Amino acid sequence: MTESLFRIVQDPISVEEVTNQVSRKEAGAITLFIGTVREFTKGKKTLSLEYQAYEPMAVKMLNQIGEEIKNRWPDAWVAITHRIGKLEISDVAVVIAVSSPHRKTAYRANEYAIERIKQIVPIWKKEFWENGTMWIGDQLEITEYPEGKPVMEE
């Protein structure tokens, strides 16, 4: 395999390319998670997003998630590509592909991967609205930080 299984990229992600990274003849299932840019969050209209990453550590943490999955589901193969930079509504921000001989492993390992990304991978998103911007505070999208300062939830 020429391309790394765990990547941070600036350009649009090819879902097919990520899928092909886990495709193999032993697989009976491939699950895909495609994370896209949502227009409305809690009633607020997002115009665009900017993702920022601490790239070397983000790649390292994606690899760690790969290791965790290998330990939990030894017959799963996983590939993850996350895009950073400026993204528009409906753009693909992340693609996770998992293949396994049987479907349950592929479903479970895939959900595990996205949950872990939201916990340990140093990537942040900034939302741009008509009347301002905000770095989103955590993976649950509950805590927001205007200019870095914690505030109460609206």
Added chain:
Amino acid sequence: MITVLFFAGIREEMGLDELKIVEKNDMTVHQLKQYLQNKYNLSSFSQVMTAINESFVTDEEVIKDQDIIAFIPPVSGG
């Protein structure tokens, strides 16, 4: 010398991507946070995790010469 990296909201608050600090060896992460908070009047480090050389560490970790320290606000990828 140590290198300190800032991201997301803290980066905007600092107005800096990174900071080189000379002669600040042998202090803990907690001490570095206090030093930066006082010097740059930063809001809060309370929910901010820290990585040294790309691995998460606790506030008690001692910083060594040449370390790269990154402050990681709660992440929001995916």
